[in-house]
Amino acid sequence: MENKQKKSNRHFMKYTGWGTTLFGLLMIALFAGKKVDVYMGNEKPYIALVLMMVVMIIQFYKLIKDLG
Secondary structure, three states: OOOHHHHHHHHHHHHHHEEEEEEEEHHHHHHHHHHHHHHHHOOHHHHHHHHHHHHHHHHHHHHHHHOO
């Protein structure tokens, strides 16, 4: 019983860490993308959206790779 609970806690911590990392990387991509958009004179946040999509794709790829 105790071993099963430890395994459950380990999975919880692993995916909590993954979610926190995803959030942090998305915020960095948003900040950097907005700065680049302002520098390039874009009216809409095109670069910010592209950077955020790239971060999402990479992070979900890593998640699927870890699960498989």
